[in-house]
Amino acid sequence: MTQHTPLHEHAFGDDRPFASCHASTLVELASGETLVAYFAGTHEKNPDVGIWHSRRTPAGWEPPRKVADFGGIAHWNPALFQAPDGRLWLFYKVGHVIPEWQTHVVTSADEGRTWTDPRELVPGDVGGRGPVKNKPILLSDGTWLAGASHEGEAGWRVFADRSEDEGATWQRTEYLPLRDGGEPKRGAIQPTLWESGPGLVHMLTRSNFGQILRADSSDGGRTWCPLYPSGLPNNSSGLDLAKLADGSLVLACTPLWRGEGNPQPRTPLVLLTSTDNGATWSQSVVLEDEPGEYSYPAVIAVEGGVAVSYTWRRERVAYWRGTLRHDGWRDSCQWLTKPSASSPTTSSTSCATSARAGHSALRPATATPFPKSPQPCKPIPTCCWNSPLASTTSAPPAPTTSTARATT
Numbered sequence: 001m002t003q004h005t006p007l008h009e010h011a012f013g014d015d016r017p018f019a020s021c022h023a024s025t026l027v028e029l030a031s032g033e034t035l036v037a038y039f040a041g042t043h044e045k046n047p048d049v050g051i052w053h054s055r056r057t058p059a060g061w062e063p064p065r066k067v068a069d070f071g072g073i074a075h076w077n078p079a080l081f082q083a084p085d086g087r088l089w090l091f092y093k094v095g096h097v098i099p100e101w102q103t104h105v106v107t108s109a110d111e112g113r114t115w116t117d118p119r120e121l122v123p124g125d126v127g128g129r130g131p132v133k134n135k136p137i138l139l140s141d142g143t144w145l146a147g148a149s150h151e152g153e154a155g156w157r158v159f160a161d162r163s164e165d166e167g168a169t170w171q172r173t174e175y176l177p178l179r180d181g182g183e184p185k186r187g188a189i190q191p192t193l194w195e196s197g198p199g200l201v202h203m204l205t206r207s208n209f210g211q212i213l214r215a216d217s218s219d220g221g222r223t224w225c226p227l228y229p230s231g232l233p234n235n236s237s238g239l240d241l242a243k244l245a246d247g248s249l250v251l252a253c254t255p256l257w258r259g260e261g262n263p264q265p266r267t268p269l270v271l272l273t274s275t276d277n278g279a280t281w282s283q284s285v286v287l288e289d290e291p292g293e294y295s296y297p298a299v300i301a302v303e304g305g306v307a308v309s310y311t312w313r314r315e316r317v318a319y320w321r322g323t324l325r326h327d328g329w330r331d332s333c334q335w336l337t338k339p340s341a342s343s344p345t346t347s348s349t350s351c352a353t354s355a356r357a358g359h360s361a362l363r364p365a366t367a368t369p370f371p372k373s374p375q376p377c378k379p380i381p382t383c384c385w386n387s388p389l390a391s392t393t394s395a396p397p398a399p400t401t402s403t404a405r406a407t408t
Contacts, residue, residue, distance in 0.1 A: 005322075006305075006321060006323070007320065007321045008318070008322075009061075009319055010316045010319070011054040011061050011316065011317040011318075011319055012054060012061060013316070016064060017064060018041050018064075019041070020040065020041065020042065020043045020314045020315065021040035021052070021315070021317060022038060022040075022044055022296060023038055023039055023076065023077045023078065023238075023296045024036050024037065024298055024310060024311065025038070025078050025080045025298045025309070026307060026308075026319075027080040027082050027135075028307060029082075029088075030111070032058070033055055033057050033111065034056040034307065035054075035055050035056075035080065035088075036053060036054050036056070036309045036317055036319065037051060037080055037090060038051075038053070038078065038309075038311075038317050039077065039078060039092070040052045040064070041074075043314075045074050047072045047073060047074055049076075050067075050070075050075050051066070051069070051090070051092050052064045052065060052067065053065055053090075053112060054317065056319070067106070067112075068090070068106060070094050070118070073095065073096060074096060076093040076094075076095070077092060077093050077132060077133050078090055078091065078092040079091045079131035079134060079135050079146075080135060081135050081136045081144075083166065084166075087107050087108065089105060089106075089167060090108070090112075090115070091131050091136075099126075099150070099151060099152035099153070101128040102120055102125055102126065102128070103120065103125060103128050103130045104118045104120060104121065105119060105121045105167075106118050122170055129148060129170055129172065130146045130148060130170060132146075132147065133147075133189075133238060134191065134193070134240045134241075135298070135300070137193045137194065139220055140195060141198070141199075141220065142164075143162055143163065144162070144163040144164075144166070144167060145160060145161070145195075145201065145221045146161040146193075147160060147190065148160060148161045148172065149189035150175075155187045156187035157176075157187055157188075157189075158189060158203075158205055158215075159175050160172070160173045160217075160224070162220070162222070173223070176188075176227050178228075179225075179226040179227060186208050186209060187227075188227055189206050190238055190239075191203040191204065191205045192204050192205075192239060192240045192241040192251075193221075193241075194242075194243040196243075199218060199219055199220045200216070200217070201216070201220060201221045202216050202217070203215050203224075204232075204239065204251065204278070206236060206237065206238055206239055208236050210233065210235070210257055211229050211230060211233050211234050212229075212232040212233070212253070213228065213229060213230060214229075214278070215227045215228070230278070232251075232272075232281065233256055233257040234255070234256075235254060237253070237266050237295055237296075238296040238297065239251060239252060239253035240298050242306055244306070247277075248273055248275045249277070249278055250306050251271070251272045252270070252271055252287075252297035252298075252299045252308055252310070253272065254266055254267065254268065254269055254294075255270060255272070265291070265293075267288055267290065268288055268289035269286075269288045269289075269294040269297060269310060270283055270284075270285065270286050271283075271287065271308070271324065272284065284324045285324065287308065287318075287320055293313055294310055294311065294312060295310065295311045296311045297309070298310070305322050305323035306321070306322070306324065307319070307321040
C-alpha cells in the first residue's frame, strides 16, 4: 500500500443539538456515502440519551438526526451492519443501567433514510444480546457472528452470538473462560471479530487485566478456546478491528499498559497493522495523541484502506479515512513493549513526541518516520489447535472449549 494524505474531520461542530456523544459505529453505503451512528444526550446514562446518526455525502456532513429514543430510558452502544441483501441493520442497547440492557434493532431498506419500528433482538433478553459495541461479521458460510458481553455482579464476561437465518433468530455460546482462571469480577468485554479462513474465527477483547485478550475458534464461533493474553497493552479502553482484502488486519486501540499510578488516559488512539493473522503488530497511524479522551473507535475496510470513527472528547465524533503503509515500513513499538520496573509507564507526554503518519483538517500533515524501538515487538501467542500459524508458534496449554447452548 502507499500512503496518501488521509481525510480527518469531525461529523459535526459546536452547533450540535446535544451536549455529549459517544460510542460511534460506521458503514460505507453502496451510494458512496458514509453513515455514522452514536449515542448522544446530556451525558452517558442520562434518560434523554438516544441513538443519532450523521451522514457524509459528497457535499459534506448532514446535520445529526435522532433515529431511536424509547423515551425516558438511556440508549447505548449502536452497531451498524450491512446485510448481504443490502438492508442496513442498527443494533443498540436500551436500559437505565448496563446489567439491565436489552438489545433493540431497527432496519432500513433505503440506506438509513427511513427505519422500521424498533423491536427486541431476542424477546425477554436482559443483559444484552447480539453485538455489544462492535459490528457483526459475515462468515464464509453466510452466518452472522456478533461479539457480545455482559457486565454485572459476576464481573465482565464475553460470549458470541450467531445467526444462521439472516438475523431472525440468534444462538449464543456459553461465556468464554479465562485460560488461567482469573480473579472474581475481572474479565473481558466488547469483542471484535475476524475470520482468517473458513470456520477459523478469532476475537480480541477489551479487558481489565492490563492487556487485550484473545480467543480462537475452529468451528465458526460455536466453541472457543479460553481467553488468553495477546501481548498487546490495553488500559480498559474500547477497540475495534477490520480485515482488509489482502488479509491484513487493522486494529484501532489505545495501547497503554495499565499499571499502578497510571491515570488511564484514553489517549493516544492509534492504528496497528498485522500481516500474520495477529501474531505480530506494527504501528501505522497515530490518530490522536493530545491530552483528552479519544476512544471507542470503530474501523471498517474501504477501497484502498480503512475508515475510522471515534469519540472526540465526548463532544464530537471524529472521522478518519486513509491508506496504510506496511510494505517495508517498520516503525515504533513503544506501546507494544511492557515497561520494565526501571522505566515509567508510557504517558501521553511521550506519545506526543512521536511522529505522525499523516493528518489533515484537524492538524497539518507530517510524514516523519517513527523512531526505531529499542526492543523488537514480541510475537503474540496463538491457539495453535486451530491456527494457520501453528507451524511457527509454540503450543500453549491444551485448550478447553466453551460450548454453545441451543437457547436464544
